Amino acid sequence: MSNITLQIDGKEVSAKEGMTVLEAAQSVGIFIPTLCHHPSLEPYGACRLCLVELESRGRSRLVVSCIYPVEEGLVVKTRSEKVDRIRKMILELLLSHAPDAFDLQDLAEEYGADKYRFEKEPSFCVHCGLCVRYCAEVKQKKAIGFINRGTQREISFIPEIAAKECWNCKECFPLCPTEALQAAFVLTKALAFSSSSLEPSPAE
Template identity: 65%
Template sequence: MGEVTLTIDNKEVKAEEGMTVLEAARSAGIKIPTLCHHEKLEPYTACRICMVEVESRGRSELDTSCSRPVKDNMVVRTQSEELTEIRRTLLELMLSHAPDARELQELVEEYGANRNRFAKEPSFCIHCGLCVRYCAEVKKKNAVVFVKSGVRREISFNKEIASRECWKCRECFELCPTEALQTAYLLTEALTSDSSSFELEPDA
């Protein structure tokens, strides 16, 4: 694979062909915020917080850096007034769902997001899909999936698969930027606890 040179925030960055802008930026120590990104998973572009400005043919366009492949002579900006505005609004929307989400707090400070801009509709999930994708792509179990659609979309553990697979894994818990995943899991546990297939928690 060939090597390409691009400019990120006025800094010359060398990257391998096939890398994404996000990977190139991180390799050069340039920080781009992400919420739904995970090294082991395919780009998902759900949270859109990694949005950057890409200059091409004299125009600047917005794109998610986690999915945008690098190109030779590419010019990227990771900070601008417009990007701050976009990220702030995204954060404010996510805060209406998950006001206390751990990973949002730092970004809220950084981008000056207003916690009360949108009415609270706490579902405690920001639909990053990390748990769903990790379970499908890495573990290949599909124990947790998205169900329903649009504003009603939510994560749901499949009882049968979860009771077989989840106790010994639970690797998705630490990926969750909010507490929603654990809550959903505990709910499933409660629903299945009377079935004999469910063992008692080892350290309980």
């Protein structure tokens, strides 16, 4: 493992090959806001909040730090006028889906994002994929997945698997930044669980 040195916000950081820019920043205590990032899951790059500005060979560009691998001599800016402006826009777009999500409020204040800038589209799910990925990667139960595509994309439980597995797990619940997941679970329970599976048996 060779060491790579890069510069993050003017600070020299040494990182191992294969690390992402986000991991390198976190290793020296530089904060980059994230939403869809979870340390025990594969990087996903869904929320785009962790975008940073890179300067290499005289040009600057924006990349998503949670999936961008470190390179020798990178110059990273986690806050710049450009980054802040785009992050504010991303926050406003996310807030149009979930205007009262706790995880977004502080960030919205910091970046001056107006949660009413875009027309409300109260799907409440911001498609971070945390529940879907946690269920598949950590629990290996695959009880929840995405359905449909584009603007219609949403999360959906498989009722048969959820009725068996979810009662004693629910580990994905605290991960959800918007509580859309809890709502989806309640809906699945009401619509599609057979009555015999409605209560967990006391023996379990």
